[in-house]
Amino acid sequence: MKTLEPLIGKWKLTGDDLAGEVTFEWMEGGFFMIQRFDLVQAGRHEKGIEYTGFDEETQTLRSRLMQTNGSNFTYTYQIEGNEFWYWFGYKGSDNYSKSTFSADGNSYSGRWQWSLENGEAGGYSYVATRIE
Structure with missing residues (x-):
């Protein structure tokens, strides 16, 4: 879990x-990380919470994300060095985010990508900047 330490804080x-x-x-005890998000993406308001912990079965850092609209999803986290991977579902999924932390750790930038039905790549780029 401690590999997720670079994420702790508030980000724009x-x-x-x-x-x-x-x-x-x-979370108190240090066994789980809690993410709270409030975003506008593609004109949609996305708001919710995510709980991440170590999953014995997959030996990965797995999460359960729940949104105020009733949706819920599973994700897998991995941070190695300055690279941050965030897969939809299981590690290795073709729907994932890969980003890189800045040298000072106060920002990370990357891209979400997935395969479209026509075989082309979909996705979007983003930047996260620490504000607290």
């Missing part, structure tokens, strides 16, 4: 038709 997200804030914090 901007990007291709994306704006909002995300906060990451440790």
